[in-house]
Amino acid sequence: MKKIAFLLIFVLCCFTFSGCGSLYNYTKDLTSYDMDILYDETKHALTIQQTTDYVNTSNNILSYIKFHLYPNAFREGAKAKVVSVQNSDLAYPNGESYGDIKIQSVETSGESADFEVGGEDENILTVNLKNELYPNDRAIIYIEYEVTLANINHRLGYGENAVNLCNFYPVVCMYESDDFVCDLYNSNGDPFYSAVSDYDVTITYPNSYILASTGNQKTQNFELVKKTNILAQCVRDFGMVLSKEFQQKSGVIDDDLTVNYYYYNDENCDQTLEFVKKVMTFFEEKIGKYPYSQISVVKTNFVHGGMEYPNMVLISDNIIDDETYELVIVHELLHQWWYCVVGNNQFDYGWIDEGLTEFCTVYFYEKHPDYNRTMSEMISSATKSYKTFAKVYESVQGSVDTSMNRPLDEFATEPEYVYNTYVKGTLMFSTIYDLVGEKRFVNALKYYYENNLYKIATPSTVIQCFSRGTGKNLEDIFTSFLDGKVVIK
Numbered sequence: 001m002k003k004i005a006f007l008l009i010f011v012l013c014c015f016t017f018s019g020c021g022s023l024y025n026y027t028k029d030l031t032s033y034d035m036d037i038l039y040d041e042t043k044h045a046l047t048i049q050q051t052t053d054y055v056n057t058s059n060n061i062l063s064y065i066k067f068h069l070y071p072n073a074f075r076e077g078a079k080a081k082v083v084s085v086q087n088s089d090l091a092y093p094n095g096e097s098y099g100d101i102k103i104q105s106v107e108t109s110g111e112s113a114d115f116e117v118g119g120e121d122e123n124i125l126t127v128n129l130k131n132e133l134y135p136n137d138r139a140i141i142y143i144e145y146e147v148t149l150a151n152i153n154h155r156l157g158y159g160e161n162a163v164n165l166c167n168f169y170p171v172v173c174m175y176e177s178d179d180f181v182c183d184l185y186n187s188n189g190d191p192f193y194s195a196v197s198d199y200d201v202t203i204t205y206p207n208s209y210i211l212a213s214t215g216n217q218k219t220q221n222f223e224l225v226k227k228t229n230i231l232a233q234c235v236r237d238f239g240m241v242l243s244k245e246f247q248q249k250s251g252v253i254d255d256d257l258t259v260n261y262y263y264y265n266d267e268n269c270d271q272t273l274e275f276v277k278k279v280m281t282f283f284e285e286k287i288g289k290y291p292y293s294q295i296s297v298v299k300t301n302f303v304h305g306g307m308e309y310p311n312m313v314l315i316s317d318n319i320i321d322d323e324t325y326e327l328v329i330v331h332e333l334l335h336q337w338w339y340c341v342v343g344n345n346q347f348d349y350g351w352i353d354e355g356l357t358e359f360c361t362v363y364f365y366e367k368h369p370d371y372n373r374t375m376s377e378m379i380s381s382a383t384k385s386y387k388t389f390a391k392v393y394e395s396v397q398g399s400v401d402t403s404m405n406r407p408l409d410e411f412a413t414e415p416e417y418v419y420n421t422y423v424k425g426t427l428m429f430s431t432i433y434d435l436v437g438e439k440r441f442v443n444a445l446k447y448y449y450e451n452n453l454y455k456i457a458t459p460s461t462v463i464q465c466f467s468r469g470t471g472k473n474l475e476d477i478f479t480s481f482l483d484g485k486v487v488i489k
Helices: 003-012 021-026 070-074 085-091 269-286 322-334 350-366 375-397 414-436 438-450 459-470 475-482
Strands: 032-040 045-055 062-068 100-108 115-118 124-133 138-148 156-158 163-166 197-206 210-213 216-221 225-235 239-243 247-253 257-263 294-300 306-309 312-316
Touching (some): 062 138, 070 156, 100 124, 124 138, 210 225, 210 257, 210 294, 239 294, 239 312, 269 322, 269 350, 294 322, 306 322, 322 350, 350 414, 375 414
Parallel strands (some): 032 197, 294 312
Antiparallel strands (some): 100 138, 156 163, 210 239, 306 312
16 A cells, blocks of 8 residues: 555556465465445445354464454544544545444354454454364354444545445454464554455445455346355455446456456546556566456545555545556556465565565566656666655654664654655665566566465565575675665665
């Protein structure tokens, strides 16, 4: 996320595998989510029945399971803010608005279960299990709840043109280091960290809406409503967008990938669809095969430039010029590879997906000179803007922390996060590209992707894969950037 600030700076100045079947050869079992959803247009609310079939992939015996409750970050009085002060007016065009999630009942193994909504900010649902859950065993958790939407141009909320339904459901917290990871929502970056799972979602909504989503849809039309069933396998997250304004165009790449464009107010819709196809084709060649059967680009009301979800990217309708609109599309589509397939902890290591995604965006334009952007110009612009940021920040604050391996809540401001994650991340990968050359760098992209499909990449993973993929020991270069020791000239 948070693309628009850095992207505007830019404007201004051999392997294959088939579908998700490969994952099931790699992972014995996945956690799955089954949801039955009713959208109430009048109340701007979702009534949901959710069954989570959770697999204990840890080595520990569990007596409880924890879920993130991201919608509670939108409630009145929340400690964790969903937008920064400078973005508040754009996010809330009609004034401050609130939403939340109310857990009504929980069952495990078919019986009523003890549960608690708590955490630091009512952000965690803890479900106590009837029986201890051993490694590789499964637990069935049934939850009934209601989500009330805020009037906000954000991942979750309703705006003038669309209803964004992302990060709306209780999602199991990752388990590592003998505990569940329960980080708070944060207005900096994307505060999400999750494993790939299977989804079977049915949503009922007024028939005046068109639905874009993760996964593959089958829709039944009734007199007043539509009912859409969505199946999504091996995806790291799940999202939907509803709009009465949507028009849709679709195309096909290589007979096995459907490309959808959901839009309104786009006189160049055919050109946009062809651009999306060009981007997807290019990165399938340079990185690796996109493993799903559809990708949707969705124009919607959104406070930032764009946001990625598996099989679906959101592009803000606030972007008014075509060049920036296309640039954001490139960045968000790249996240299908970097984060959606090759995952990472976005809360602790945002540079892993954002820095690499931003540099690969630069690389796309370098290889497509007809768009009148060159790598040298874009990197020069990024270098100048970063040096200006560091100078101004130091003069105001007295010092500047340029380290990159920091969680979101350790960045004091949004600009500090953006410049140390996006801009400096771009410069780091640009330095490596210049050192090893295009051929070795592309080989490293392929190696990194192939060896981390559906997994969670860590800083050491990135360093090892790029070193092996290029045939060069890159540890010192990565470390100097990540620790803030490198001097940007």
